[in-house]
Amino acid sequence: MTVGIVMLVHTALGRAEQVARHWAAAGCPVVIHVDKGVPRKTHDAFLAALSDVKHIRFSTRYRCEWGTWGIVAASQAASETMLREFAQVRHVYLASGSCLPLRPVEELIDYLAARPKTDFIESATTADVPWTVGGLDEERFTLRFPVSWKKNRYLFDKFVEVQRRFNLKRTMPNGIVPHMGSQWWCLSRQTLSAILQDPERATYDRFFKHVWIPDESYFQTLARQYATKIESRSLTLSKFDFQGKPHIFYDDHLQLLRRSDCFVARKIWPHANRLYEAFLTDVAGAMKKTEPNPGKIDRIFSKAVERRTRGRAGLYMQSRFPNEDWENGVTAAPYSMFQGFTELFEDFETWLARATGARVHGHLFAPDGVHFAEGQTAINGALSDSPILRDYNAEAFLTNLIWNTRGERQCFQFGPADNQKINWRVAKDPNAQVSVITGAWAVPLFRSNFNFADIRSMAAALQKRESDHMDVLRSPYTKARVRIWTMAEFIEAPMEPLQGILDEIGRTKLRRLSEAPRMVDLTGFGQFLQNLKNQGMHPYLMGDFPVELGIEAPQKPPRKPYLVR
Structure with a gap:
């Protein structure tokens, strides 16, 4: 034999x-x-x-x-x-x-x-088959498929749609239970001859001729009728x-x-x-x-x-790049985005780099160019400071930056004047740590020498963009670690939020902060905001900022009277 x-x-x-x-x-x-x-x-x-x-x-x-x-x-x-x-x-x-x-x-x-007497044929019921691809399990037996899926996919789909709409279904002949599996089998002579010489073969053949992918179900189903011992494997x-x-x-x-x-x-x-x-x-x-x-x-x-299908975290490759949310991690490593800090502090980037050892960039998405740390014109991965190249795909620029600098914490500044296309990418990224001081964009306008009419127009536009960004960061779909302060509440006690930021970044060289970065002079800022209000523009993102500067030296308590004997 x-x-x-x-x-x-x-x-x-x-x-x-x-x-x-x-x-x-x-x-x-x-x-x-x-x-x-x-x-x-x-x-x-x-x-x-x-x-x-x-x-x-x-x-x-x-x-x-x-x-x-x-x-x-x-x-x-x-x-x-x-x-x-x-x-x-x-x-x-x-x-x-x-x-x-x-x-x-x-x-x-x-x-x-x-x-x-053993038959080696993969044979499992449709409920037990996990590998069917294409959306048809039981329906491949209950519907008819008179046209080829490969040659005429449109007609194939239309036939399926019509049969579903009018509930046109077939029943298995003689009550047999449909089974599926690999088409590559090894059957004993006894089982194979019983299938081929079955008196009901014409009935079975007529039924399976209109089953979808019958080579994965014909022998797999009929072998269950005649085999004495089946090993369900190929x-x-x-x-x-x-x-x-x-x-x-x-x-x-x-x-x-x-x-x-x-x-x-x-x-x-x-x-x-x-x-x-x-x-x-x-x-x-x-x-x-x-x-x-x-x-x-x-x-x-x-x-x-x-x-x-998933790839490596933060690496976008050909097999999954066109598919939204297929990424295995939006970016490759944790990073920090700061909004409003460089506007409020004069030496924030230098101070943060010194305190954490991270690479601290300026405004990477500024309209005039990419402000890399230390004034570099290019960075790891041949990323250029050209705003044209960056804005071709701002989201990819960010993910490339994080991927190419793995092992080194990246921090960068952001603001409402920057390219806003990365807002959702950052918000949905669990690796992102976002710290925002709302309303700080008004400080450069306050210190500028523009005409007040122009300042009012720019302030209205910037406030609208920052408000939209805050809606994104407060969205239920946001996965980033987000902390938001109004400018008024931040300047009341800046040490605590700064300490929290450093603790979260880690690798800080200081156990406790003894001094904060130097804050810009805000004398007259409250009156500046009031002037904007008087001109019809309501600056609400700064919080409850008094007309007179709220940062004042604490008054010495009055001396107690005493008697001289």
Whole structure:
């Protein structure tokens, strides 16, 4: 008794010939189905090339298109040829032209001989199948699919929509329970012949012809009717990505495939010469005898899928960049954004860099350019100080800056006059620490020498932009660490909020602050705000700021009277 190999071939016929000879040389009869889409000339040349091999046959040709009945019909025809032509076959192994034996064929023969009545076919109910991709589980059986999904996706979707709207459903024939699984199976002669010779086969075939992707359900369902012992697994190693597309194995997967201990793997790249040379070898150079265990490499594939779909935190790559909220972390490291501090303190950037050891930038998103720390014109990652390049994609500029300076805390200044396109990106970033003194944008206007009419106009515009920004920072979707003070409440007691900022940044060189950065002279600022009010512009973001400067030297308490004796 031996194992019969059914091969479904449609491309890379040269490799298919090489593998077919390998199976046949080990004593396995081979029946090959060549897709009807293969040109007649190519097909005839393929037949002629294998005409010298005694135990190779060819079956009736069908057009095999993904998701349609042709693949099942091809498997049926080739299996019938196998059972009819080779009476000594006990198990039939379904493979494709891109499958590659990973272990000596003799080991597969011995393995199946020790399990003469066991069927190896992945077979699970739709409720238990976690790998269906495309939104159709039970509906692939209850609806009809008369057109190809690949050739005419519009009509396919319309047929589904109409059947759902009018509740047009089919029932499984004879009450059988639908099962699904990998199309690559190995069935015993007894089970396979029972499926192909079933008196109800015409009924089942008629039903499954209008099932979506029937090659993943026809044999998987009917095997449950006749098999005495099913192992719900495939002996073929086949891996799929998160979109349901099969992984292709290349030369650099050699050691990975060795570790799997599987008998067969698909899909192999036709030009993977090293793989074909390594595995189509003699017994002495093959792998050790052991139970197939594809689970040993599942962790690697899981990591590959995670890397492709989620990537590394703060790194935007081709596979997920167009998809909103697919990022695995908005940015790569914690950073701090300060709004209103450089306007209120004269030497804030120098003081903060000295106190924390962080790299403290100016206004990175200022209209006139990127104000890098220490006046640099370029920074890690070849990020330029050009505002044109920055504003082409301001959000990407920020994420690139944080990614390229990992290991060093980045701090930068921001304000309502800057590019506001990064507001939501920062607000939704858990790595962001945002500290805002609202209304501080008015200090440069107060100290400027512009015409008051121009000041009033600029103040109204800046206040509107900062108000919109505060709405973003107070949004329920905000994930950043946000602290907001009005200018009036901040200048009453600046030491406590400054200490909190340093504690949160960490790596501070000071246990407790003994002095704050030098505050600008605000004498007359209250009257300036009152003047804006008098002109019809109401500056409300500063808080309750008195007309007279509220920062006054504490008055000495009056001396107590005393008597002189």
